[in-house]
Amino acid sequence: MQKLWLRITFSFLLLMSIALLVSGFFIADKVKDTYMDLKKDQLYEMAQLTVRAINTGTDSEVRLQEQVKELSKTITSRITVIDRDGHVLADSEDNPSAMENHADRPEVRQIIKSGKDSGISIRYSKTLGYNMMYVTIPMIEGDQVKGVVRTSLSLEKVEQAIEHLTATLTFVLFTAMLLTTIVGVRMAKGIAKPIEEMITVSERLKDKDYSARVRMQPKGELGRLANAINVLAASLKSQMEQIQENEQQLMGVLTYMKSGVLLVDKDGRILLANRAMGDMLGLEPETLKGKLHVEVGKSADLSRLIDQCLLEGKEIRDEIQFYFPDERILDAHLAPYVGKRNELKGIVAVLHDITDIRRLEKMRSEFVANVSHELKTPITSVKGFAETLLDGAMDDEELLHDFLNIIHKESVRLHRLINDILHLSKIEQHLVTPIVEEVNVTEVIRNVAETIRKEVKTKGLELELPDNTNVWVEGERDRIQQIILNLVSNAVVYTPEGGKISVSVSERENEVDIRVQDNGIGISKKDLPRIFERFYRVDKARARDSGGTGLGLAIVKHLIESHHGSIKVESEEGEGTIFTVTLPKKQANM
CATH class of the missing domain: 3.30.450.20 (PAS domain)
Known part of the structure; x- marks a missing residue:
């Protein structure tokens, strides 16, 4: 694309060239017309002077020739006297008798045939080789035109003067054009450079480069425009930064x-x-x-x-x-x-x-149904046997003793169920403040073994315990003992007579693994994901007969999580189950 200053300079020079050329031609033409009018008036005056000085009626041709020559000495013009028929009577520069008839000359014809007061003609002279100006006036005697006096002047010097004037005028115009070009280029660059810089800044702003600024500070309206662009750029930069910040905030909110x-x-x-x-x-x-x-x-x-x-x-x-x-x-x-x-x-x-919400709602509904079902069974038993006793069975001592044992058993079961529910609720709501202390996991396992030794012996189970190596973790002793007791008790319940239960402890750099393994009935794959749910039992009949509430593993999971640990279960149906509890050695915050 052509530079702006070149376009401005070209337009300015074109306009100035037209103006200067028109002015030059007008001035040259006006000077020429003025000079020619001046010469015409001069010739006209000489012709009138000649008419007053000669007398064609009384003077002979010889005398007339002498008068014409005498008059031409004081002037630079040629004088010719012509009669009505076109014959030359006298001429200041030539022999009249040798001259041809002048009746057909335009300036002569204008007076004799047209009857004008004066005549004028400018034409090229083949004899002299340059243009001549001829002016004629009539010679009148009475009311008759007796002849014509013609004065003429060579236009050679006039044309030379006009050529000199044209050359001078051309030089002046060329000089003026040169000066105009220099001034025009400087003016165009002075105007165009700030504008080009403003265009560049505008294009950079369009391309989102909001650091662009107009560095030049021209005066006048361009200066105001440059300042306005800079203010606009600063405002755009501020607005875009605000928009980008808002966009980042919005995207941050949407992302997370x-x-x-x-x-x-x-x-x-x-x-x-x-x-x-x-x-x-x-x-x-x-x-x-x-x-x-x-x-x-x-x-x-x-x-x-x-x-x-x-x-x-x-x-x-x-x-x-x-x-x-x-x-x-x-x-x-x-x-x-x-x-x-x-x-x-x-x-x-x-x-x-809302999948989790719906699942929790479903679990809550199932929990209510399970609680109702679990409470209904012992309450129904207590109510039924009590009514039977009231109806007269209490008179039979043997029957009374059996029914009271059943009522006591169901009330114990009911009491255990309510305690487990309250305990689980307290754990979930963090209402029980843990007491962090150093706990010897091996010692806890041996205490648990003493607690369930009677059940193990009754079923003829083999209970394998870890060696006496001390393994320490931070936590609440009673809670850790309850975790191990629940897992081992479940192993005892679901392991058939003559089976084997193994409890082991392995220590790592920051964690301790407690492993409870049995070779009992095992858990099916479909049941594995749900064993930590409240009231979920793999073998509902056996679990209820054993006095279980269905909340043991749910309590275990929450107790482990309260110690920032984890539990993993592996099981094959009919082959046994392995529970692995992982506890951190140090409790960051409980």
């Missing part, structure tokens, strides 16, 4: 939101999706942009709600399900977003994962 956010335009194409939405759809959020929602959506319900919201332009809230990549229950809230003119631009969909 647990709820999925989806922005869809009015054509159904995805404009934005956060990380949570990508996780819900099993895709990377960046890959969703520009695609139709029906292409990437894994739920027909979601696509239906999006289309419905785009069609109706109203807020919609509903509960939908995803089956891929995982089965989830989602609370979907869709709302349209509109432009300045209230036209629909698209919709925003926010999806809350």
Whole structure:
């Protein structure tokens, strides 16, 4: 693209050239006309002087010739006297008799034939080789035109003067053009450089380079324009930084939101999706942009709600399900977003994962049902046997003793169940303040073995314990003992007579593993994920007969978590079960 200062200079020079040329031609033509008018007036005056000085009626041709020659001595003009028929009577520079008839000369014809007061003609003289100016006036006697007096002047010097004037004028015009060019270039650069810099700054601003500034500070309106551009650039930079900060804040919020956010335009194409939405759809959020929602959506319900919201332009809230990549229950809230003119631009969909809430609600419902069922059994037994005794069975001492034993057993079971429920509730709500101390895990295991030794002996089980090496962890002794007691008690219950139970301890740098293994009935794969749920029993009949409440493993899990530990279970049905409890040696905070 041509430089701006070149375009300004070219336009300025073109305009000045036209103005100077027009002015030069006008001045030259005006000077020429003025000079020619001056010479014409001079010749006219000489012609009038000649007419007054001669007398064609009384003077002979010889005398007339002498008078004409005498008059021409004092002037630079040629004088010719011509009669009415065109014959030359006298001439200041030639022999009249040798001269041809002048009747056909334009300046003579203008007077004799046209009757004008004067005549003038400018023509090229073949004899002399240059242009001549001729002026004629009539010679009148009475009312008759007797002849013509003609004065003439060579235009050679006039033309030379005009040529000199033209050359001088050309030089002046050339000099003026040269000066105009120099001034024009300087002026054009003075105007164009700031403008070009402003254009460059504007283009950099367009390309989002908000550090661009106009460094030149011209005066006048250009200076004000440069300052305005700098102010605009600073304002744009500030606004863009604010927009970027707001965008980063928004993206930070969207990125770490647990709820999925989806922005869809009015054509159904995805404009934005956060990380949570990508996780819900099993895709990377960046890959969703520009695609139709029906292409990437894994739920027909979601696509239906999006289309419905785009069609109706109203807020919609509903509960939908995803089956891929995982089965989830989602609370979907869709709302349209509109432009300045209230036209629909698209919709925003926010999806809350309520799978855990629904699962907890289901667990709560099952818990209530299980508690009711577990309480109902001993209460029904107590109530039934009490009513039987009241109806007369108490008179039979043997029967009375059996029924009271049953009532006592069921009341103990009921008491244990209520205590376990309250204990589990306190653990979950962190109402029990733990007392952190150094606990010898080996010693705790041996204490547990003493506690259950009677049951082990009764079933003829082999109980293998770790050696006497001391292994220490930080925690609450009673809670750790309860963890081991519950696991070992379960092993005793679910291991058949003559079986084997092994309890071992292994120590690592920062953790201790407690391993309880039996060769009992084992746990099926379908039951493994649920064994830590409240009231869940692998063998419900045997567990209830053993006096279990179904809360033991749930309590164990919460006690381990309160010690910042973990529990892992491995089992094969019919081959036995291995529980591995991992506890940290040091408790950071309990």
